[in-house]
Amino acid sequence: MRNGILICMLLLLTACQQPAIYVYTQALTELEKQQLTIRLQQQPLPYQFIQLPIPKEFAAATLLTSEDKLLTAETEQLAGIMQAMGYQPQIHYVSAANHHYSNGNIGFYLRGEQIELGFDVPEQMRTTGCVEDRYNGLKVKFVDNFVEFTLVNGARAQLGWQRYENYLVINYRDTSQSYTHSSPLVATPFGEKPSDTFRYNAHIEGPQWLNCSLQVVYMD
Structure with a gap:
């Protein structure tokens, strides 16, 4: 009986849990990290930085959405954060590179790889x-x-x-x-x-x- 009550409590906690953003970053400058934190604080969802490398298959700016619950407005706002920082986000609506999200959670991946451009910036x-x-x-x-x-x-x-x-x-x-x-x-x-x-x-x-x-x- 006690185990049954415990399982019910866990199910209730899971059902009430607010969707969250799981933030992966790599090779960002200190300024970029500060800018990203400020912008994440200005959007409505809770977020958590994950200290794991970004899969090589992902573009420099990637959003991975929940397969069972798509938060369109929140995803667009996160894409706007990436664009404001100079990136062009790619959004995946299914699992990728063994990363899977459900219950409205969103994966936010930002890699600061600097690439030489095919032109010089005039002085x-x-x-x-x-x-x-x-x-x-x-x-x-x-x-x-x-x-x-x-x-x-x-x-x-x-x-x-x-x-x-x-x-x-x-x-x-x-x-x-x-x-x-x-x-x-x-x-x-x-x-x-x-x-x-x-x-x-x-x-x-x-x-x-x-x-x-x-x-x-x-x-x-």
Whole structure:
């Protein structure tokens, strides 16, 4: 009888347990770890860091959902966290690499493997295509691991930048902006000229001068 009561209590505890996020990280910088923790604290589900390696089969940013209970809004919010940190998440709705989730639990995998891009970041660029016009034309200078924006009032803001996957990522406090590189021809008074253009990928809350693309046009 006592064993029966014990089993019933365990079943009740399992039924009442709130879905959770199991967070696997690998090779993240200290800044990224801080940013990730802050963002996880801002979403509704409890989370737990798991000190195990990420399966090689998983992409750098992977979400693995529960097969029997899909939490769509929560999964989209977690994907947004990955995107804000400069990653492109892949979502698996079935078990993968012997990792299986149920009862609404979600696996969150983020690997900070830095990959050399097929282009160099120019030392000097300017902002363009800004959400707010007044931020167009700001000087942007890249030196080592820092990028310096000369703001509208003449002040200079120095931020950290990194390469992740196929993206340039600029970090500002607890947020990040990612950029996709291209080399379009740009119309100028002297005809079309080649450029290096880094188009911003998301509209972040601020600062607004990070909601700008970065560009240098080569005038021969």
